[in-house]
Amino acid sequence: xxxxxxxxxxxxxxxxxxxxxxxxxxxxxxxxxxxxxxxxxxxxxxxxxxxxxxxxxxxxxxxxxxxxxxxxxxxxxxxxxxxxxxxxxxxxxxxxxxxxxxxxxxxxxxxxxxxxxxxxxxxxxxxxxxxxxxxxxxxxxxxxxxxxxxxxxxxxxxxxxxxxxxxxxxxxxxxxxxxxxxxxxx
Amino acid sequence: xxxxxxxxxxxxxxxxxxxxxxxxxxxxxxxxxxxxxxxxxxxxxxxxxxxxxxxxxxxxxxxxxxxxxxxxxxxxxxxxxxxxxxxxxxxxxxxxxxxxxxxxxxxxxxxxxxxxxxxxxxxxxxxxxxxxxxxxxxxxxxxxxxxxxxxxxxxxxxxxxxxxxxxxxxxxxxxxxxxxxxxxxxxxxxxxxx
Numbered sequence: 001x002x003x004x005x006x007x008x009x010x011x012x013x014x015x016x017x018x019x020x021x022x023x024x025x026x027x028x029x030x031x032x033x034x035x036x037x038x039x040x041x042x043x044x045x046x047x048x049x050x051x052x053x054x055x056x057x058x059x060x061x062x063x064x065x066x067x068x069x070x071x072x073x074x075x076x077x078x079x080x081x082x083x084x085x086x087x088x089x090x091x092x093x094x095x096x097x098x099x100x101x102x103x104x105x106x107x108x109x110x111x112x113x114x115x116x117x118x119x120x121x122x123x124x125x126x127x128x129x130x131x132x133x134x135x136x137x138x139x140x141x142x143x144x145x146x147x148x149x150x151x152x153x154x155x156x157x158x159x160x161x162x163x164x165x166x167x168x169x170x171x172x173x174x175x176x177x178x179x180x181x182x183x184x185x186x
Numbered sequence: 187x188x189x190x191x192x193x194x195x196x197x198x199x200x201x202x203x204x205x206x207x208x209x210x211x212x213x214x215x216x217x218x219x220x221x222x223x224x225x226x227x228x229x230x231x232x233x234x235x236x237x238x239x240x241x242x243x244x245x246x247x248x249x250x251x252x253x254x255x256x257x258x259x260x261x262x263x264x265x266x267x268x269x270x271x272x273x274x275x276x277x278x279x280x281x282x283x284x285x286x287x288x289x290x291x292x293x294x295x296x297x298x299x300x301x302x303x304x305x306x307x308x309x310x311x312x313x314x315x316x317x318x319x320x321x322x323x324x325x326x327x328x329x330x331x332x333x334x335x336x337x338x339x340x341x342x343x344x345x346x347x348x349x350x351x352x353x354x355x356x357x358x359x360x361x362x363x364x365x366x367x368x369x370x371x372x373x374x375x376x377x378x379x380x
Binding site: 015053056073 | 207210211214215218219222223226227232236239240243244247248307308311312314315326327330331333354355358361362365366369
């Protein structure tokens, strides 16, 4: 028999449902197979030890401690009734706060003039900002129109001069190029 | 506590659910040994075992309304306990926790030498078990230490028969290998130069 088959039988033995014939097979195999015999001895010994490990006594006062923990947590537990009480309490508080805000806080603010002061500050700063934006646009468009006028004058009054000076510039360049080329040839 | 100690688990649970909290004490008394010892073998020391079993009982109390009478109460209670043990073991990954010496007084039938050998063996096995991966340790303890059947282990863990058998097989193999390694190592130290 193969060692592997014996291994399966050993598991059956440890499960506690092995037949006498199968037990004989294990014994016979182990007589001729030292490694299986050793493994069987170690494992069955270990399992036997594990099965025989003694139960230890439960610590003194265990039950009382569990019961008091349960009572303790019950005091703080969220039962449906407690959740309902919380909801009612919070709803009452919310209604109270709304009333306070509507009938005490808002009138007080109104009468103290804080609102008017805040409004004035807003209007003042708003004016400064809008003026700055307005100035930017006015100055920008004025500068642009001046530039356009300058271009028109340049084109209508000094057209001949502009064309002539461009012509002179091109001619001068061509002259320079030519002299350079001549020099290279020499 | 008017209820007699012979009342069935289910009767007691129903009393608890009706608001008679004191009845739960009867259940604790009935199952504390099972719960505590299972936790003890899983955790390896008394302190953690007590913490876990207390937590387990509190959890059991809080979920009594979810108890399904189709299963035995012990099965359900063990399910909660082993899950808690696994949680705790997962949390303590990396930390080293001392393993208790055996609290075993023996039965007086053995000679002092035999008693010593037995204790050493217990220590070795307990050590090897504590080193197994949690999910294998759990199956080994349930089957071999608590003598639970395959069916009960299936109910407790919610795993299939194949998985239960497989885990148990692997667990035994690992236990064997671990013990044989320690044996070899101790031989090495015992016979220097060989």
